[in-house]
Amino acid sequence: MALPHLMTALAIALVPSLAFAADGKPLDAAGFDARTVGKTITYFSGGEPYGVEQYLPGQRVIWAFTESECKEGRWFQAGEFICFDYRDNNGLQCWTFFDRPEGLMARFQGSPESEPLISLQESDKPLSCPGLNVGV
Template identity: 45%
Template sequence: MRRFLILFFYLLTLPLSAQAAEPLSAEEFDRYTQGKTLFYGFDGTAYGVERYLPDRRVIWSFLDGRCQEGSWYEEAGQICFVYEDNSGPQCWSFALTPNGLNARFQNDPQATELYESGDIDEEMLCLGPEVGV
């Protein structure tokens, strides 16, 4: 009987886990990210940081002090980013997990998958433009 109860309660939690892994809509993504600065990791190392501003604007950095301003929009169930220094959109599917956001590049299981590694209250380090002599 005890095994049955454990199995029963385990099965009850499955739909909750599946819902947590569903891709976020644009509204859900905006609600979760707006006003935050989130660090992202990849394969156990720091990857980058993004500040989410009003009106779907963002600032991205690969943690090197160089920042790119951009914006995002939803297309075909993915969140697509366009940055000032990049020629085309970069589309991701975001899912909210118990550990934060997971992002899969172009919804491809073989492609880059990032995970949220923190939310900070500090400003990002963005150095000014490089100038010569």
């Protein structure tokens, strides 16, 4: 293989990892917990509301897609990912989180080139979930 072709192939192979590296170092469990516990965060994707999550002590969460019912779950670290288990048919939802100046950013596992979730609103108020007994 000629050197120019080899360099082009190498550059193409590195593009996803370079874009991923530009996000910075992913948050680990301790960093994620310190950044989120006690907060209710609204996430946006592509400028549109995506969902809201309340982060409780003990790695517990309550999630609601916009205008959807709330789901209780737990999160844990798996490698560089923070994975969420809502005990439903969707299985584990694993994300890489970054603490950026513009807000918390999350990229779905296996899709570093996809539109990330960005936290544009944060609150200390609990998520409003009629009928859900969460008992802090």
